[in-house]
Amino acid sequence: MNFELITDKYASVVRLPGKMVMAQTPTYRAAILDYINQGHTRLVIDMSNLEYIDSSGLSVLISARKQAMSYQGNIVLLNPKSSVRALIELTRLHHIMDIYESEEHALVSLSSVEEIAS
Numbered sequence: 001m002n003f004e005l006i007t008d009k010y011a012s013v014v015r016l017p018g019k020m021v022m023a024q025t026p027t028y029r030a031a032i033l034d035y036i037n038q039g040h041t042r043l044v045i046d047m048s049n050l051e052y053i054d055s056s057g058l059s060v061l062i063s064a065r066k067q068a069m070s071y072q073g074n075i076v077l078l079n080p081k082s083s084v085r086a087l088i089e090l091t092r093l094h095h096i097m098d099i100y101e102s103e104e105h106a107l108v109s110l111s112s113v114e115e116i117a118s
Helices: 024-039 055-070 082-091 101-107 113-117
Strands: 004-007 012-015 043-045 074-078
Touching: 012 024, 024 055, 043 055, 043 101, 074 082, 074 101, 101 113
Parallel strands: 012 043, 043 074
Antiparallel strands: 004 012
């Protein structure tokens, strides 16, 4: 498995690898859901290195969002390449997961007013 978790003040950044396909999705799903269950419920999914994702990869994102939301968290997407973004829009996932071009904006979007004020 090759993804990177970076904990920031407001959220964690999950940097996805170049491909997210059926062969790897059980491993990715388990790792991300475990990370969420440990209390990291606000995630920025950095897709800037992701060249290809299939339907099973998209299902990992949906499962992660569902799990994060069960803890009052959320997931946003960062920098998908045009081909990946086209698939996200085709499947209408952009209606349930916001997409950002800036990591800073993505992180701040997941912060609460109380945390920004402190």
